[in-house]
Amino acid sequence: MQTLLAQGKSLSAVCRDLNLEMGTVRRFARAASLDELLFKATHRVTKLDPFKAYLIDRWNDGQTDAAALFRELLEQGYHGGKLTIRRFLHQFRGHDHVPRPGPRPIKPRHATRWIMTKPDRLSDADRSQLRQIRDRCPELDRTTEYVRAFAVMMTERQGHRLEHWLTTIEGDNLAAMRSLAIGMRRDQDAITNGLTLPHSSGAVEGAVTRVKTIKRAMYGRANLDLLRKRILAKK
Incomplete structure (x- = not known):
């Protein structure tokens, strides 16, 4: 490839x-x-993550039967499969004692929410965790700054700053952000207008959503004439 x-x-x-x-x-x-x-x-986040420390403790206690541990986890709210537990325990075969794992990794959706949330609306705990992962990952730190700068442009209608924002990203080595910038260059005028003017296509999008809702409620069993009448009747 x-x-x-x-x-x-x-x-x-x-x-x-x-x-x-x-x-x-x-x-x-x-x-x-x-x-x-x-x-x-x-290192993907899995359903087993909250229970790994418990499994290691039980392994150190001498319980190495995956089926028995599976039944114990079910009582604690585990919703995964038995094979997942068996695979996790396989790495401990031949070891009488296994050290407890470190802190649970931060879930990507949590980090995304922290980045997308206005900084002054984050709790102290969330702000602290975001600061920690930004300190550990320079790429994520720069991405966070780009996202927040765009959020300011969008909420405060500062479309004149878009050119500088795109140029800065194009000079960076973040592949995902550069790919985004390339796509935005194709519709830069429209994006600039959207970030500057008070007008939007929200009303049109709302009407389209309403029509789709009516259409789906018919389950495809009626013809276009009935759909038209229902749309007109809903006004």
Whole structure:
């Protein structure tokens, strides 16, 4: 995949050549190394995470039967499968004592919410955790600044700052943000107007949503004439 990309082929062309989904190609294209891909694959947040410390304690107590531990976790609210527990315990085979895991990793959706929330509306605890992960990850720290700068442009109608915002991102080495900037360049005039003018397509989008709701309520069993009458009757 990297060889094809180095030859100048687009992501879409690589998808066709290798018969892969766009998401898979994009993930491999953005990865700086194999270790990065392996880390992401083995450090995903799972349903078992809240119970790992308990499993390690029970293992150290001498309980190594996955089926029995599965039944214990069910009583504590676990909703995952038995195979997940068996796989987790497999790494401890041959060890009588296993150290307890470190702090639970922050879930991506929580970090996203902290970044997307106005800073003065974050609780002290959330603000502290966001500060910690920003200090540990310079890329995330810069991404947070870009997101918040765009939020200011959007809420305060500062469309004149868009050009500088895009230029700054294009000079950075954040692949995802640069890809976003490339897409925004194609509709820059429209985006600038949206960030500047008080007008919006909200009314039109609302009308479209209303029509779709009426259409779906008919479950596809009626013709266009009835749909038209229902739309007019709802005004």
